[in-house]
Amino acid sequence: MLRKLQALFILLSISSFSLFAQEGPEVNLEETGLWEGVYIKVRFSEKFGYYGEHHYRSRNAIDNVNSFVGRPRQIYNRAGLNIFFNDYFEAVIGPTYVVNYTPEPGNDEEYEPFTNEFRIWHQWLFKMPAMGRVKMYHQFRFEHRWKRKNDIGAEYDYTNRYRYKVFAYIPVNKPKIEKGSIFVSPSAEIFMHSGESIAYNPFEDFRTYNGVGYVINNSFTLFAGHMWTIGQKTSGYQYRTSHIFRINVFIGLDTRKGDAIPKINLGY
Known part of the structure; x- marks a missing residue:
């Protein structure tokens, strides 16, 4: 099943990027940001826990795409029930x-100051056996979204999003990731989406996110890196790119009684 899903996402990504072989696609840098x-993981029991992501996202000034x-841009809150099946597979819903x-602060004639977006999401995370120092992960995430543009009077639009991400954790100064470790984490993720409003742009996004982390202790990890994205616009032949710097804190807690010690938490 896993290999079939991987093959499907690879095929979709190849189909999307084959458009660049055609003459005439427009690719423009449209956004930079911070x-x-x-990221929070709390273990309640052997099988269940809490997972949360809470972000504040800013973007470039209107008149300077390099700022x-x-x-x-967004306040982003994702939460879920974390289900641990075994050491190599877990899920969240x-x-x-x-x-x-x-997009234009102060322009209240055309845009609402903010809009609310709601989603239901579920995720599968496959952890591969370690290959020397390298630990590889495969993440499948599915989102059902109700959102609308900031244009005054815009209606809610329902879409589905399908994401596949492959990433790794590689310790630098120690044989394994533990307290005091510095590590690097490369990743690549493809986003596809569908819905009545999506006709010519099924390829929503492709992201590479690479960064460096430092493990303070079993419960706290710091991570920072750079993300580059490219995605289709509604026309289908126009593409937007972005450069984003990201700063994250990973928090892992274990509420179980006894001598249980939380594992190093690195988030997703």
Whole structure:
């Protein structure tokens, strides 16, 4: 099943990127930004826990695409029930609440200051056996979204999003990731989506996110990196790119009684 899903996502990504072999696609840098996030995992029992992501995202000023900050973009809250099946597979299901800010602050004649977005999401995470120092992960995430543009009078639009991400954790200064470890984490993720409003742009996004982390202790990890994205616009032949710097804190807690010690938490 896993191999079939991987093959499907690879085929979709190849189909999308084959468009670049054609003459005439437009590719423009449309956004830079800074995303600050907190990732939380709390273990309640052997099988269940809490998972949360809480972000504040800013974007470049309107008149300077290289400024990285200048306007608020989103407040992003994702939560869910974390289900642990075994050491190599876990899943999450839960709600997401997003605040999307206006693209033009102060322009109240055309745009609402913010809109609310609601999602239901579920995720599968496959952890591969370690290959030397390298630990590989495969993440499948599915989102059912109700969102609308900031244009005054815009109606809610329902879409589905399908995501596949492959990433790794590689310790640098120690044989394994533990307290005091510095590590690097490369990743690549493809986003596809569908819905009545999506006709020519099924390829929503492709992201590479690479960064460096430092493990303070079993419960707290710091991570920072750079993310580059490219995705289709509604026309189908136009593409937008972005450069985003990200700063994250990963928090892992274990509420079980006894001598249980939380494992190093690195988030997803």
